[in-house]
Amino acid sequence: MRRIILLMTVAALVVVSTLFVVSASGAHKQPTAKAQKHPTRTVLIKGFRFKPAHITIKRGTKVRWINKDSTAHTATANNRRSFDSGRLGKGQRYSHTFKRAGKKPYHCKIHPHMRGRVVVKR
Numbered sequence: 001m002r003r004i005i006l007l008m009t010v011a012a013l014v015v016v017s018t019l020f021v022v023s024a025s026g027a028h029k030q031p032t033a034k035a036q037k038h039p040t041r042t043v044l045i046k047g048f049r050f051k052p053a054h055i056t057i058k059r060g061t062k063v064r065w066i067n068k069d070s071t072a073h074t075a076t077a078n079n080r081r082s083f084d085s086g087r088l089g090k091g092q093r094y095s096h097t098f099k100r101a102g103k104k105p106y107h108c109k110i111h112p113h114m115r116g117r118v119v120v121k122r
């Protein structure tokens, strides 16, 4: 009888320790908070428009413009200092990380009627 109790205790310990190891390794696979700290927003340049034309982001967010038109475009800050993609051909992309809060209106140098705005929050 004692031997059976001893065997059952050992079996229970093995089950418990196996569950512990499985749950500990599962916890490792969860994404870290750091990966979400600097998110990326994408703005498509399509049909001679920025899509979406107006975005609101948090400071530290990276904005990525992708030209989906066959015509070349730019994403150029109206003040011409904050950021300027330069000429983006078909399929080309440009990224800028916004570190300061404020309103950042921009346009396309080649087609000045193309306008967009990034609002950066603290």
Ligand SMILES: [Cu+2]
Residues within 6 Å of the ligand: 048, 072, 073, 074, 108, 109, 110, 111, 114
């Ligand atoms: Cu353009």
